[in-house]
Each structure stands twice: as C-alpha cells, then as structure tokens.
Amino acid sequence: MIAYRNLRVALLGAGSVGAQVATLLSEHSEELAARVGAGLDLVGIAVRDVDAPRSAPIDSSLLTTDAMSLIESADIVIELMGGLEPARSYILHALNSGADVVTGNKALLAAHGPELLDAAEQVGAQVYYEAAVAGAIPIIRPLRESLAGDRVKRILGIVNGTTNFILDKMDVEGESFESALATATELGYAEADPTADIEGYDAAQKAAILARLAFHTDVPVEAVHREGITNITAAQVSQAQKAGYVVKLLAICERLTDPETGIEGVSARVYPALISRQHPLAAVHGGKNAVFVEAEAAGDLMFYGAGAGGIETASAVLGDLVSAARRHVAGGPGVAESTHANLPILPIDSVSTRYQITLVVSDAPGVLARIAGLFSDHGVSVEAVEQSVGTSSAVPRVGGTGESSGTATLVIVTHEASERALSRTVKAIADQEVVVRVQSVLRVEGA
Template identity: 70%
Template sequence: MTDYRRLRVALLGAGAVGSQVASLLLRHGDELADRAGARLELAGIAVRDVDAPRDVDLPRELFTTDAETLITGSDIVIELMGGIEPARSHILLGLGSGTDVVTANKALLATHGPEIYEAAERVGASVYYEAAAAGAIPIIRPLRDSLAGDRVVRIMGIVNGTTNYILDRMDGEGADFADVLADAQRLGYAEADPTADVEGYDAAQKAAILASLAFHTAVPLEAVHREGITGVTADMIEEAREAGFVIKLLAVCERLGEGGPESISVRVYPALVPRDHPLGAVHGANNAVFVEAEAAGSLMFYGAGAGGVQTASAVLGDVVSAARRHIAGGTGVGESTRANLPIVSIGHVLTRYQITLEVSDEAGVLAAIAGLLSDGGVSVATLVQTVIPASDGTDRESARLIIGTHRATDSALSAAVDRLTASDVVERVVSVLRVEGE
C-alpha cells in the first residue's frame, strides 16, 4: 500500500447527499487515495442532532455538533447543509483558515457567490461546486475550464427534475397538474412544500450560477426573470403536442447584441420546445443542459439531476480535485467574473409567442386581432382555428385561435397580449407560451 499524505476532510451535513458522501469516503478510501494522491481521512461529520435517524449506517463517533472546531482542523470542508445560514458562516470560516471548500449549495452560491469567491481568492483557496447546478451532470467544469477559451452564446437547460417529471407525466398521460404533483410528492420527487420547484426558484438559482460561469459575469439572483409551471394545463400540453412541441421548464442564459454592445439575459419559464430537439426528449426526473458555443458548436449534457448517491458522485469528484491541488501546491483558481456584461430585462429579448385565444366566431374578428398585433409591430406566423360549439343550446359559437407569432422583442409581444386581453373581440386569453429551441 502506498504511503500517501493524509488530508483531513470535514463534512457538514448528513442528509440524503451527505450520508452517501460519508459512506463512499469510508468504503472507497484506497481507490480515492490512488486517484487523489492523498489519503482522504473523514475527520468528522457536523450535524445538528447526532442521534437523528439516517439512511446510511455511519460510525457514531464521527458525528459532532461542534462544526467550528471540525472546520478549523481540516484541509477540505464539504458543505452539504443547504440553506444560507449557518452554511455561509461555516464556509467563510473554512476559507478564512485556508481550507478548500466543496459545496452543493445552489441557493447560497446564487445569493452570496461573489462574497465566497472573493474570500477564497484572498487566501489562495478554491471553491468547488460541481453538484450545485445539475446534480451528477458534469457541467460546471466544462463551462469554467473546457470552454474558457470559447465564447458561449447560449445555454438552455432543464435543471429541475421535479418539474420535468410533472410536465413529462402530463405530456405522456394527459393528466392534470395537481394530480401529477400529488403523485410526485407521494413518490418523493417533490417536497411537501413544492414552491421552490414548481415556481421556478430552484431553476433560477441554477441559471444564475450557469450564466455567471458561461459569460464571466456575476449574475445576481434578482436579475433572473422567473416564472413557474403552476399555470400549465392539460389543454396547453395537448395543444403543444398537436403543434409538434413539448412544454419544458427551461433555464435560458443568452448572450445578446451581436454586432453591437453585448449584454446577457438570464430567464426561467415554461416554454414550447420542438419535440425533435434534444431537450424535447428529456424524460422523467432527468436534467439536461444544451450549450451553444461559437467554436465548439452545440454540446449536450444529460443525466440524473438529483438523488443522494448521484449527487455524491459529483461532490467526491470535487473532493479529489481539491486533494490534487493540495498535493500540487500553489494557490487556488479563482472565478472569472471580470467581463462585467450588463444584464438586461426580459423585455429586450427577441423571442416568439404561441398565443391561444377564445373569440367570437363572427366576421371581422381575425382582421381585428391581426390589427391589434400589428399595432405593436407583431406579425402572425401561423394560425390554427377550431370552432367551439355553444354550450347553452343557442346558435352562438366561439372559436379557438392558436396564433404563432414571428420573432419580436418580449416587451412588444407582452404589450400585444395586453391589447388582446382588453379587446372586446377576445373572450378569453387561454394561454401564452414562449417558443425556444427552433
């Protein structure tokens, strides 16, 4: 057996991911030592309650409630507590004492990333966070390292497994949102309070992280436009299918201003994706990130976006990288956020809409609607009309119009929808969805 140098590893948190990380460190210590060039010694596991039940059987003597002492006596800190505090304070304590930090805490990085990266740079430490954006999918290193010499133009990602599971079930079965959400909660795909997932907060945090890496610009969470999926209905899913689309909750990070001053847009919303697009074929609770770069072209990263052992794989990859840096010596690699590109609101983005309306089935309605759209510079690309028979036994019929627009600024399209909503010829605006991936 090779006599490796020992590195003390502090683990903060022993939930679904933390317990798997601890188990793998203990079980595969020899293999990890051969890969890292150092023996990774699990110095302890800081938890709130040492007697709490856990999914994995771990030696009780490893547990402690004294996180501060554990951190300051270690070479590498793995933070898997989640939330903002005390995770932020613990990470800053570790960095302040010169330790490298591995974290999967997307909420913390999306809100306090610049502060954490600056603290690491001051002491020459590194922060590793491969598991923070898409679980087991290796996307952080490709964006930070492999594509550092390229220009990323656009990222489209399905980065929340819960919402993809719900929308995929709705698409495959014609089920209603509420019924599938209840199933997802029963199966453990969704939390008892699913707000972070279904309202897009989780995806927005990941979008902020991905955009910061791709465009070398600090992206605060409040700059990310966010919409959730609670308004998606079975009828909208069916209409999308008939038009050759599938609805996905997308995180879109885009470089704007070709030929002029550059800016970036970061947004999360349910969108229509062509069924033959790679993202259209992402099923179940899987995640996928589609990257478009000037030189590399189109790249697809696909796999499990959550799960204890899957996420633990990404965490341990970071631990091995941190150990190798310790052995090689030198300062850590800081985050590149020096481009400082301006972040524009969604109103500046060029996109196209699919608008579904219910209108009176009478002469002149189509012309009136076309006029309302063209008043704001929006033109019709496609139109599908179906008649809705009267439900009250009269001869009065309505029509359902599915209008696909040409590309325009989001602000112009949104204003057009407002005009349609206020118009006397429109009985109801049924749905409005953006189209991505064409």
C-alpha cells in the same frame, strides 16, 4: 506509492447526500487515495442532532455538533447542510482557516457566490461546486474550464427534476397538473412543500450560477426572470403535442443585444416554454436533467443525466473532493474564476423569441382580421394561425356579463419578436370586445 500525508476532510451535514458521501468515502478510501496520491481521512461530520436517523449507516463516533472546531482541523471542508446560514459563515471560516471547500449549496452560491469566491481568491483557496447544478451531471467544470476560451452564446437547461417529471407525466400520460404533482409527491420527486420547484425558484438559482460561469459576469438571483409551471394545463400540453412541441420548464442563459437600445448584455430567465420535439431536450423524460450549450467554436453540446438523488449527487461531490485533494498534493494557490466581464443584466423585455398565443374569441365575421391587424400594428409577424369553433352559446367575458354568440379558439404562432412588442400586442388584444380571454402565452425556444 503514496508519500504525501493524509488529508483531513470535514463534512458538514449528513442528509441524503452527506450520508452517501460519508459511506462512499469509507467504502472507496483506498481507490480514492490512489487517484489523489494521498489518503483522505474523514475526521468528523457536523450535524444539528447526533441522534437523528440517517439515510445511510454512519460511524456515530464521527458525529459532532461543534462545526467550528471541526472546520479548523480540516484541509478540505465539504458543506452539504443547505440554506444560507450558518452555511455561509462556516464556508468563510473554512476558507480563512486555509481549507478548500466543496459545496452543493445552490441557494448559497446564487445569493453569495461572488463573496465566497472572492474570499477564496484572497487566501489562495478554492471553492468547488459541481454538485450545485444538475446533480451528477458534469456541467460546472466544462463551463469553468473546458469552455473558458470559447464564447458561449446560449444555455438551455432542464435543471429541475420535479418539474420535468410533472410536465412529462402531463405530456406522456395526459395527466392534469394536480394529478401529476400528486404522483411526483407520492414517488418522492416532489417535497411536501413543492413551491421552490414548481414556482421556478430552484431553477432560477441554478440559472444564476450557470450564467455567471458562461458569461464571466456576476448575475444576482434577483435578476433572473422567473415563472413557474402551476398555470400549465392539460389542454395546453395537448395543444403543444398537436403542433409538434413539448412543454418544458427551461432555465435560459443568453448573451444578447437589446433590439431597441442596442445594449449587449446577459439574459437569465426561467419559464415554461414550447420546444420542438426534434430538439434533444424534448427527449429528456421523467426526473432527468439536461443542459444544452451553444458555443461559438465548440458548437452544440449537451450534458444529460440524473439531476438529483443522494448517491448521484454524492458522485459529483466526490469528484470535487478528488480535485481539491489533488491540488493540495500538487501545491500552489487555487485557480480564480474569470467573472469580471461585467456585462449588464438585461430585463425580460430585451428578449426576442417566438410565441404561441391562445385566444378565446367571439365566433363572428371579421374577428380574425381584427386580431391579425393588431399583431401587424405592433410589429409582430404572424407565422401560423389555427382556429377551432367552440360550442358554448354564452361564455362570460372577464369582467363582463356574457356573449350571445358562440366562441372560437385561435392559436397564433409568431415569428421572432421582442418581449416588449409581444406584451404590447397581447395587452391590445385583451382590450378588444370580441376577445373573451387570452388563454395562454407560451414562448417557443430552441429553434
């Protein structure tokens, strides 16, 4: 029997996710009340334009443009507007008004997460944000609560469905990047302006959030090394297939020690990488997301599912809403996050991994030995080399006039090496007269 008073819920934003949240709240109100121990009354929905079309039917009497007044009347505020402002101001106002907040705003959390969480702690409120990373996949709560007593070593995440769809198309169907992007746009996986996805900005925001939770350290999004997938070619994907790899855009959060300085810290980075087809992440197809966690005591854990979509993300929002409502019924202050380890954020140069370097070189005697010598000179150990001879008789060098001989392609896979050593090696190789071009450098992860 429900004895607690009904809780007032304010919704900010009625886009694809917000509209679904409003619909599900209405459709499942009795079931949610039974789970919480109190009724959940949606008292209003703040929007910019009350007459704009919605992706799901909404009671127009709930719509308002007066977000501040709506916030002040609520016990729980759900922010699904997106962007930095006015979302940040609204959330701070909600917390200072005594409300808990549920948000799916990854950009805001990556940029202002510590400020918002500190504000919540000061007033005994709580910010819930399961929907901010990987849509419907429960990953925030496991990191924040279930693994809080463990020592997370590394996280490998496919956290952007658009890029995974594109790379999967290139791998499975042999499409070019441009063709796969066009297909993603046509099917609604990519926005009209896909820059945030294909250049890795979206994944970097999520990496900052995951790293903060996993390593109890504030990680500014500006400290996340970021590379996109726009330079990935069909030839690279085909080459990866032959070598037993698949190309994925990975968000990697790792506790590591700089090999030169000995400093222990946190690395957060996003880039396209090769991953073995035997690794669980290699089987993540289409627009799906997955997060692979390596913990000291728990071992390897993988979380897989829909990383986006209105109703899928709404599921995560409602889960947070139920948690917030239960806390109101039970009483007591919000639980503060453990984000005070203050480990240093290490640059990309501190990372050590394996690499695949593809070179186009002059097809002449002694070239391979010269290249191998440069790897040795810079302390990078070569694991395997594959050579294929080209047919061109006059391939221009970058900045040069051309080569009279034919060319060969060298695909070199290294043992684990530091990013510093690898960068020095590649620079030295690129300066060689016999090297037509460094075609690509891809990191190998997940080993």
